[in-house]
Amino acid sequence: MNTASQPLEAIRSRVLVVGAGPVGLMAALRLAQRGIEVRIIEQQPEHRAHSFPVVLHPGSVRLLREAGLEKTLLWRGRSVSRLAVYTEAQRRAVLEAPGGLFTLPQDVLRQALAAALAERGVPVAWNVRLLDLQQDQRLVWGRLQSEGTSRELQSFEADYVIGADGYESTVREALGIKMVEHGPLQTFAFFDAQSGRSGHEAQLVIADAGCCSVYPLQDNISRFSFQISRALGDPLDASAFRELLTARLPWYGQESLRCEAVGVAEFRCALAERLGEGRVWLSGEAAHLIGPLGVDGLNVGLDEANELAERIELALKRPGQPSFGPLYEGKRRRQWLELLGASDQPLLSERSPEWALANAARLVPCLPASGPDLHDFLDQLRLTPRSGRPSASG
Numbered sequence: 446m447n448t449a450s451q452p453l454e455a456i457r458s459r460v461l462v463v464g465a466g467p468v469g470l471m472a473a474l475r476l477a478q479r480g481i482e483v484r485i486i487e488q489q490p491e492h493r494a495h496s497f498p499v500v501l502h503p504g505s506v507r508l509l510r511e512a513g514l515e516k517t518l519l520w521r522g523r524s525v526s527r528l529a530v531y532t533e534a535q536r537r538a539v540l541e542a543p544g545g546l547f548t549l550p551q552d553v554l555r556q557a558l559a560a561a562l563a564e565r566g567v568p569v570a571w572n573v574r575l576l577d578l579q580q581d582q583r584l585v586w587g588r589l590q591s592e593g594t595s596r597e598l599q600s601f602e603a604d605y606v607i608g609a610d611g612y613e614s615t616v617r618e619a620l621g622i623k624m625v626e627h628g629p630l631q632t633f634a635f636f637d638a639q640s641g642r643s644g645h646e647a648q649l650v651i652a653d654a655g656c657c658s659v660y661p662l663q664d665n666i667s668r669f670s671f672q673i674s675r676a677l678g679d680p681l682d683a684s685a686f687r688e689l690l691t692a693r694l695p696w697y698g699q700e701s702l703r704c705e706a707v708g709v710a711e712f713r714c715a716l717a718e719r720l721g722e723g724r725v726w727l728s729g730e731a732a733h734l735i736g737p738l739g740v741d742g743l744n745v746g747l748d749e750a751n752e753l754a755e756r757i758e759l760a761l762k763r764p765g766q767p768s769f770g771p772l773y774e775g776k777r778r779r780q781w782l783e784l785l786g787a788s789d790q791p792l793l794s795e796r797s798p799e800w801a802l803a804n805a806a807r808l809v810p811c812l813p814a815s816g817p818d819l820h821d822f823l824d825q826l827r828l829t830p831r832s833g834r835p836s837a838s839g
């Protein structure tokens with residue numbers, strides 16, 4: 446056991462990544478691929494009981510290809526080439542996904558990232574928890590604890606820390622950063638069901654009763670996600686699924702869908718008041734929370750991880766340059782305010798169809814894309830931001 450008279454042995458790395466969710470793993474992999482010495486810790490054991498499907502945005506698909514993980518996409522991913530958008534039970538538009546979307550089990554994504562990291566000589570330190578951290582202008586330091594039987598304490602030092610430690614981020618808490626709400630709590634019910642319609646098309650329904658989506662997964666299973674107003678404790682069984690299907694997706698008609706799994710969860714819409722400071726930066730759910738239909742938390746998180754890896758590499762190679770922090774903060778804050786519908790640039794255009802204009806605020810966070818790919822979707826709906834770039838069609 447460590448005591449005050451036995452100084453803790455400090456583990457030194459250029460970068461410490463806290464959290465081995467998909468975002469932390471991507472940050473560590475991109476750093477390792479840039480030749481930066483990185484350590485990644487995770488408070489949980491390697492194998493987890495539960496995994497849910499993720500929808501990978503076109504940007505994430507490109508990023509995974511760049512990171513050399515294309516084989517994983519082809520092995521277990523299901524490609525989705527278009528997204529049909531419905532309002533008032535009418536099929537309003539079919540959007541072509543620029544570069545394609547994929548659905549993939551989250552544990553497959555995590556394992557592929559962890560294996561690629563291990564190949565580069567960076568194993569994840571499982572069962573190790575960040576307790577606290579401090580920083581000055583030169584360094585970040587703090588304490589880690591093994592979660593096994595020994596409960597051993599260690600200290601660490603790093604040039605930079607990436608906080609990819611999710612919803613209840615210790616890194617965010619250590620920086621004293623609060624989450625700011627940008628909308629009411631939303632409740633969603635999830636069902637996985639076998640469906641003869643499970644092709645390469647996803648469907649998105651924007652409705653007053655609540656939005657919902659259907660994404661094809663592997664083995665003719667589709668993931669049905671419904672925004673619901675009932676309490677979390679109410680039973681959600683196969684008959685509740687049938688009821689939601691009839692009310693919200695009537696074109697499934699009498700098709701007999703075998704329901705494989707059920708889940709219900711609440712989602713906050715919130716953004717950290719700051720995305721980090723000095724040598725410590727947040728990415729993924731540590732920095733932002735949003736409803737699940739657009740799957741922005743994970744996908745924008747992967748992009749943030751990649752950006753932080755790039756910026757940290759430059760900062761380490763050119764010490765003495767101004768901090769990258771304000772650039773990262775400014776860009777990501779603008780992006781998140783747009784996704785959370787809190788931007789001061791309304792998505793209006795006289796050329797947009799009326800149904801799309803009327804639903805623009807609800808539509809944007811539900812579209813499976815961000816950045817230029819989101820604007821490509823909006824161009825297809827003629828919903829280009831007024832002061833944004835001109836649409837492809839002029």
Ligand SMILES: Cc1cc2nc3c(=O)[nH]c(=O)nc-3n(C[C@H](O)[C@H](O)[C@H](O)COP(=O)(O)OP(=O)(O)OC[C@H]3O[C@@H](n4cnc5c(N)ncnc54)[C@H](O)[C@@H]3O)c2cc1C
Pocket residue numbers: 463464465466467468469486487488489497498499500573574575576609610611612613614615616709710711728729730731737740742743746
């Ligand atoms: C109930 C629920 C259902 C969801 N369903 C879906 C879905 O169907 N599809 C989808 O794409 N997304 C879904 N999401 C969202 C998805 O979980 C997140 O977008 C995604 O996991 C975010 O990745 P992340 O890497 O930022 O955070 P996480 O995946 O949460 O990873 C953070 C990691 O940090 C670790 N950690 C935390 N604190 C410490 C510490 N102090 N020291 C060391 N490690 C630490 C955690 O153990 C965790 O492994 C769901 C979320 C919830 C809550």
